[in-house]
Amino acid sequence: MLNIAICDDEKKELEIIYSLVSKNLTDIDQQFKINYFDEGEDLIEHMDSFKELYDIIFLDIYMKFSNGIDIAKRIREFDKECKIIFITSSKEHAIDSYDVKALHYILKPINEEKLFNAIKTAIDSLKKERKEIVITNKKGTYRVIYNEILHAESKARLVNIYLKSGKIITFYSKLQDFFESLEDERFLKSHKSFIVNMDYITKIENASITIINDKKIPISNSNIQAIKEVYYRYLLK
Known part of the structure; x- marks a missing residue:
């Protein structure tokens, strides 16, 4: 069972990512659970309060009250292993994503093939780590x-x-x-x-x-x- 979080402050983008991720994992017969958040601080608060760790986190960078890079840095303080995939509207922070060991950096509008390849890479990496x-x-x-x-x-x-x-x-x-x-x-x-x-x-x-x-x-x-x-x-x- 994959435990997944999606964090984006735009409802429409949340729905698109949720739909694409769900479709891909269903197609490859992978069991999963998805939680979604419209703010980075809500994601951090949930992980802290419920002591919940995620296998894969899809994270926007430009949100109303937080920056995805900063949120990823805070996640890395207590979770070094989760696969962070940035989905955002600008190339501006692509270099910064290396500092938090992001697995992928995908630009909006989302290219389905790139997203599915990112998911495959994440799953392959998780399998390797857990073997x-x-x-x-x-x-x-x-x-x-x-x-x-x-x-x-x-x-x-x-x-x-x-x-x-x-x-x-x-x-x-x-x-x-x-x-x-x-x-x-x-x-x-x-x-x-x-x-x-x-x-x-x-x-x-x-x-x-x-x-x-x-x-x-x-x-x-x-x-x-x-x-x-x-x-x-x-x-x-």
Whole structure:
């Protein structure tokens, strides 16, 4: 179920966006719930009062009593993950939208194809962030979100998964079996004993990969160029 908010101070625009979003999600058989607001402050107040977070927020910039960029900045203070899509009448704030990590910036009058593409991108991004794998060891069973995995390392038939939180989950498996079970292009097997999440690579230099916690992951000497090409293709994608 997608939880969606639409915020625009013009009733006609609200109705148009609501209609197009509803039609697109119904056509792709996606369950959803939509709340709509005619002022940015009302959206913030609702999110604060009801502790409600949204998956996607369609946000106008030019409203009578608030500016959409400012509203988005306040949303980002407590929600870093929601997909913000600006739908507005001017290109003036397109650069500012990067500061709040907006997913798209769509000009009015709305082009249906651009709106539907923005929705598809948002859904694909949400699916990627929420994808998970179940790991079982002697201590219990864990649901591990892919987005939390920095890298994995194999030692003597044990696989250690290193998470962003600093936690390490250890279980019996061949590294290759674990790698194949992930079935996700963001993961790269750089060495017979290492898997790395390419979303967290900061540098590839000589025969090693550096990730965001400054950990260095080795690259097989015979495979350095191929590993670099896989990473560069992933970046471009």
